[in-house]
Amino acid sequence: xxxxxxxxxxxxxxxxxxxxxxxxxxxxxxxxxxxxxxxxxxxxxxxxxxxxxxxxxxxxxxxxxxxxxxxxxxxxxxxxxxxxxxxxxxxxxxxxxxxxxxxxxxxxxxxxxxxxxxxxxxxxxxxxxxxxxxxxxxxxxxxxxxxxxxxxxxxxxxxxxxxxxxxxxxxxxxxxxxxxxxxxxxxxxxxxxxxxxxxxxxxxxxxxxxxxxxxxxxxxxxxxxxxxxxxxxxxxxxxxxxxxxxxxxxxxxxxxxxxxxxxxxxxxxxxxxxxxxxxxxxxxxxxxxxxxxxxxxxxxxxxxxxxxxxxxxxxxxxxxxxxxxxxxxxxxxxxxxxxxxxxxxxxxxxxxxxxxxxxxxxxxxxxxxxxxxxxxxxxxxxxxxxxxxxxxxxxxxxxxxxxxxxxxxxxxxxxxxxxxxxxxxxxxxxxxxxxxxxxxxxxxxxxxxxxxxxxxxxxxxxxxxxxxxxxxxxxxxxxxxxxxxxxxxxxxxxxxxxxxxxxxxxxxxxxxxxxxxxxxxxxxxxxxxxxxxxxxxxxxxxxxxxxxxxxxxxxxxxxxxxxxxxxxxxxxxxxxxxxxxxxxxxxxxxxxxxxxxxxxxxxxxxx
Ligand code: ADP
Ligand code: MG
Numbered sequence: 001x002x003x004x005x006x007x008x009x010x011x012x013x014x015x016x017x018x019x020x021x022x023x024x025x026x027x028x029x030x031x032x033x034x035x036x037x038x039x040x041x042x043x044x045x046x047x048x049x050x051x052x053x054x055x056x057x058x059x060x061x062x063x064x065x066x067x068x069x070x071x072x073x074x075x076x077x078x079x080x081x082x083x084x085x086x087x088x089x090x091x092x093x094x095x096x097x098x099x100x101x102x103x104x105x106x107x108x109x110x111x112x113x114x115x116x117x118x119x120x121x122x123x124x125x126x127x128x129x130x131x132x133x134x135x136x137x138x139x140x141x142x143x144x145x146x147x148x149x150x151x152x153x154x155x156x157x158x159x160x161x162x163x164x165x166x167x168x169x170x171x172x173x174x175x176x177x178x179x180x181x182x183x184x185x186x187x188x189x190x191x192x193x194x195x196x197x198x199x200x201x202x203x204x205x206x207x208x209x210x211x212x213x214x215x216x217x218x219x220x221x222x223x224x225x226x227x228x229x230x231x232x233x234x235x236x237x238x239x240x241x242x243x244x245x246x247x248x249x250x251x252x253x254x255x256x257x258x259x260x261x262x263x264x265x266x267x268x269x270x271x272x273x274x275x276x277x278x279x280x281x282x283x284x285x286x287x288x289x290x291x292x293x294x295x296x297x298x299x300x301x302x303x304x305x306x307x308x309x310x311x312x313x314x315x316x317x318x319x320x321x322x323x324x325x326x327x328x329x330x331x332x333x334x335x336x337x338x339x340x341x342x343x344x345x346x347x348x349x350x351x352x353x354x355x356x357x358x359x360x361x362x363x364x365x366x367x368x369x370x371x372x373x374x375x376x377x378x379x380x381x382x383x384x385x386x387x388x389x390x391x392x393x394x395x396x397x398x399x400x401x402x403x404x405x406x407x408x409x410x411x412x413x414x415x416x417x418x419x420x421x422x423x424x425x426x427x428x429x430x431x432x433x434x435x436x437x438x439x440x441x442x443x444x445x446x447x448x449x450x451x452x453x454x455x456x457x458x459x460x461x462x463x464x465x466x467x468x469x470x471x472x473x474x475x476x477x478x479x480x481x482x483x484x485x486x487x488x489x490x491x492x493x494x495x496x497x498x499x500x501x502x503x504x505x506x507x508x509x510x511x512x513x514x515x516x517x518x519x520x521x522x523x524x525x526x527x528x529x530x531x532x533x534x535x536x537x538x539x540x541x542x543x544x545x546x547x548x549x550x551x552x553x554x555x556x557x558x559x560x561x562x563x564x565x566x567x568x569x570x571x572x573x574x575x576x577x578x579x580x581x582x583x584x585x586x587x588x589x590x591x592x593x594x595x596x597x598x599x600x601x602x603x604x605x606x607x
Pocket of ligand 1: 363366367368386387388389390391392393394395
């Protein structure tokens with residue numbers, strides 16, 4: 001069976017079992033559904049996007065209170081007097097989503113620029129404070145809460161039975177999982193996954209990382225608010241308790257224990273934790289007495305154990321067990337598609353594509369680049385060499401928009417680029433690879449390379465969720481295939497990038513860079529870790545790119561490689577250009593020979 005068939009089997013079982021469940025089991029499943037919805041948002045935010053939030057319970061609260069307020073408050077009743085009562089819960093949903101959207105946007109703007117544990121602490125801070133806001137607002141009933149919320153009505157039928165209401169909950173949950181699955185399996189999904197491997201990589205693929213993080217944060221918040229709305233109309237009563245920080249932490253447990261990067265892991269985590277708490281509450285008091293909140297202590301210990309045993313959560317373990325019964329889907333059909341992407345017009349051969357003028361970069365007292373001039377023309381390979389610490393990487397960062405120069409100018413295709421982010425460089429046709437390979441290790445070669453074509457697609461999140469992006473997606477994947485084939489990686493197309501040898505991972509980065517259809521390619525030590533034959537193949541590939549009119553700038557230590565390939569070589573020492581010329585000229589330059597003498601990790605220019 002394929003994954004898809006498993007999913008349908010699960011849904012079918014749910015449908016068949018639903019009328020047969022005891023009222024108790026139905027209620028339990030309802031809560032599992034509500035928790036799962038929040039946990040799905042957290043899997044997206046934390047598991048996939050790498051943003052830890054302890055504060056999701058507060059967003060559940062916003063969704064819950066908004067609808068409770070609209071359904072019960074005299075103020076709302078007065079303002080909405082002409083509106084049929086059955087519509088109020090739906091207005092409550094709109095209000096809840098709107099309020100949550102606005103508050104999440106504000107909190108995100110404050111919190112998301114923080115990094116690492118500061119961000120997590122930030123979410124703790126507002127998770128804590130929103131709970132007290134709920135408790136202290138007179139209009140929301142204080143810590144006693146709001147009772148007698150009207151039930152949800154559909155076509156005049158009030159959904160007062162938990163069994164009926166559960167259908168709505170699980171429908172919303174399953175649709176959300178479907179939409180999230182679609183989102184992850186798209187151009188924007190690749191951009192979201194790229195967030196976790198650092199901003200520099202994602203930005204250089206043209207991804208606006210701040211924007212993606214904000215959207216992801218709001219998405220998770222809205223899913224939580226949706227759960228809150230459902231909760232209110234299931235319970236028909238709200239108070240602040242279910243939205244406190246402790247519950248916020250539990251939501252995070254659900255997402256992480258279930259399997260932080262897997263949507264179904266959210267359901268697994270929510271199920272396990274709900275059942276576990278339920279069982280502990282039943283059994284422990286009979287064993288240990290009711291005195292000491294033992295269930296919380298035991299719960300904590302069990303969570304610790306699971307995290308220690310299965311750091312990636314339980315879903316991957318389950319998936320590994322089930323592997324015998326899951327048939328992998330045949331490699332994607334996209335490879336044979338007719339769909340094609342638009343092509344960029346490359347600058348004519350010989351035209352200067354990139355020009356750096358008098359670039360200086362100071363780090364405190366140290367001058368890493370000192371008045372460096374360099375240009376790269378269409379149809380040439382320009383090599384930048386120099387001993388360790390000469391300032392090559394610093395220069396690379398400046399001409400790709402990762403860092404700003406202290407002084408000097410950089411122009412790309414005639415446009416001044418100072419102060420612009422690297423995604424602006426990418427948009428103009430600059431693609432790059434990294435000295436320390438930056439791939440999404442768990443994802444296939446195909447997905448990694450397709451990320452390089454990010455800017456050649458237009459479809460956004462909604463389009464991805466609703467699957468109206470399939471034509472464009474097929475074209476993006478077809479382009480990725482083409483570049484993979486060109487780089488000789490076709491037999492690894494479905495292999496997770498991390499399981500390739502380092503040398504080949506470098507080639508994957510080159511394929512990814514080519515998928516952007518660059519007019520200039522920056523390569524940071526592309527030959528490092530390659531075997532002799534692989535180097536020859538790389539020289540051949542780069543020569544071919546040059547003959548197609550691409551501008552190539554390469555930083556490289558391997559002198560044989562550089563001498564075989566480069567048209568011009570710029571030599572840096574202590575941040576300064578000490579030579580510029582053809583390989584033959586540079587090889588016999590006395591300054592260069594002097595600079596390289598005694599430098600052990602290079603092979604020596606003269607050799
Ligand atoms: P290369 O890539 O040629 O080996 P780098 O550009 O990495 O050289 O480094 C050039 C010099 O700048 C080195 O002395 C290095 O220590 C210094 N340097 C690089 N980055 C920084 C930084 N972020 N802060 C301070 N010094 C730096
Ligand atoms: Mg370096």
